[in-house]
Amino acid sequence: AQTVTQSQPEMSVQEAETVTLSCTYDTSESDYYLFWYKQPPSRQMILVIRQEAYKQQNATENRFSVNFQKAAKSFSLKISDSQLGDAAMYFCAYISRQGGSEKLVFGKGTKLTENP
């Protein structure tokens, strides 16, 4: 079964600095998608960034970028110029279509706190 591992239960960052959240996954498929979702205290799940496995170029969205290492099955999220509003739970996720059905497999999350 596919798994997604976030090895850092909690991280902290100073305002305006850069932080990197780690994610590794396990799959035997060659075509898949990876995501980072943000969940603030409101509990709303917000898409941060998406990466297609067939693309070698790392995805970027404003202050958010990923380091996608397909061979290593690693998908880390870098947040630059951190802001207070970045404090949230961050979930790494993977789309699987194994066995003819589809699912989105989530990691257990990393709690990011901001130090002003």
Added chain:
Amino acid sequence: DAGITQSPRHKVTETGTPVTLRCHQTENHRYMYWYRQDPGHGLRLIHYSYGVKDTDKGEVSDGYSVSRSKTEDFLLTLESATSSQTSVYFCAIRRDASQETQYFGPGTRLLVL
């Protein structure tokens, strides 16, 4: 805003009672999903639908059933609620042209006493 609403947003019920949660979308997307979120587990898929009356099980489907009689509504039913079903439930849709990305509703907090 992905045009997804969930009702109710909060519910307290007793063990053994039936509970139905509703997910409503305004954009006529084909794929809809139900997840539960528990501490230490992230989100786990319960059921999903790929069209009217077309549904499939996820990894934690025991104790849950779903129905989709209209494109815009996806219902999740707990036939006889148990305390282990206390959770936050999220509905999601997949925009067909969005390359697999799922967009989530605001969640329903369910407490089973």
